[in-house]
Amino acid sequence: MSSVLDSVNQRTQLVGENRLELLLFNLGSYQTFAINVFKVQEVVSLQKLFAMPGSHPSVIGVVNMRGITIPVINLPQAIGMRPMEVNEDCNLIITEYNRTIQAFLVGKIDQIVNTNWGSIQPPPKTAGRHHYLTAITQIERGKVNNIVEIIDVEKVLAEIITYDTSISEGVLDHSIAEHFHGKRILIVDDSPTARNLVRETLSTVGLEIIEASDGLQALNLLKQWADEGKKITDELLMMITDAEMPEMDGYKLTYEIRNDERMSDLYIALNTSLSGSFNDAMVEKVGCNKFISKFQPDKLVEVVQDRLRETMK
Structure with a gap:
């Protein structure tokens, strides 16, 4: 296991073309779960927990790591499973989402696998709207294909952290606000929670929101319009x-859009919970116009306003 854990930091710096790496683990059952390695800072064995009275029921305490106090979320409890028993067999996955650092209590760490986004499928529609999965995939083990369930961490955190979708006073430019009406924005995100938060912010200023749950769905829509x-x-x-x-x-x-002359001038903002390596230089490299770290309603409105001003020149 140590070789797997030692490689996490290095792997979080990788950026592939339509590829991802998944950290596989279990939650005290036979099922295999995963999160994207890009979100992982490190994986450590269970540290000493300190109680945090009044916290969310899924937050079982905090740990102190290198002078930083990090909340620990009992992941199976947070997704509706039986709470993980805290013992020496547990591990902590330290992650950074939306500019916050948290630790997820899990069971055995399995391995890191490299795969293609094309092999990642959305959860079946019959799963309903209350599950905590953002996608599923299959990993071959010998002659058997095992199903791996990829957790929608943004939904987990949204139920623990209250994200404010309101716009601060003074952010909205009222001199151009009326021009938002009739304008449409395409939101592309596999997390319903993330789409809802963006929609709640932007619909309040009069924008019409179109949604797609993955890049292929969005590209097909754009191609249909172009056709x-x-x-x-x-x-x-x-x-x-x-x-x-x-x-x-x-x-x-973004690559497909930029290489289709019928849509290559579409303004594209990358809105992601990833941080660290993902900066303005990376946005420029992949061909996006702007980077927006997720769940910043003021920043979101500012970017949309700047784009609107450009179209009014």
Whole structure:
């Protein structure tokens, strides 16, 4: 296990084309779960827990690591399973999402696998709307294909952390606000929670929101409009896309758009919970116009306003 854990830091720096690496683990049952390695800072054995009175029921305490106090979330409890028993066999996955650091209590760490977003599928529609999965995939073990369930960490955190979707006073430019009405924005994200938060923020200023749950779905929509002779920039003010999605990720989606002359001038903002390596230089490299760290309503509105001003020149 040590070789797997030692490689996490290095692997979090990798950026592939429509590829991802998954950290596999269990939650005290036979099922295999996963999260994207890009979100992982490190994996450590269980540290001493300190109680945090008044916290969310799934937050079982905090740990102190190198002077940083990190909340620990009992992951199976947070996704509706039987709470993990805290013992020496547990591990902590330290992650960074949306500019916050948290630790997830899990069981055995399995391995890291490299796969393609094309092999990642959304959960079956019959699973309903209350599950905590963002996708599923299959990993071959010998002659057997095992199902791996990829956890929607953004949904888990949204139920623990209250994300405010309101816009701060003074952010909205009222001199151009009326021009939002009739403008449409395409939101591309595999997490319903993330799409809802963006929609709640932008719909309040009068924007019409179109949603797609993965890059391939978004690309097919854009191609359909182009095939019908529609000018994409007349149809959309801009597109806001996540980086990590089943079928086709945000980088591949951007590449496909930039290489189709019928839609190549579409304004694209990358909206992701990833941080660290993902900065303005990376956005420029993949061909996006702007980077927005997730769940910052003020920043979201500012970017949309800047785009609107450009179209009004």
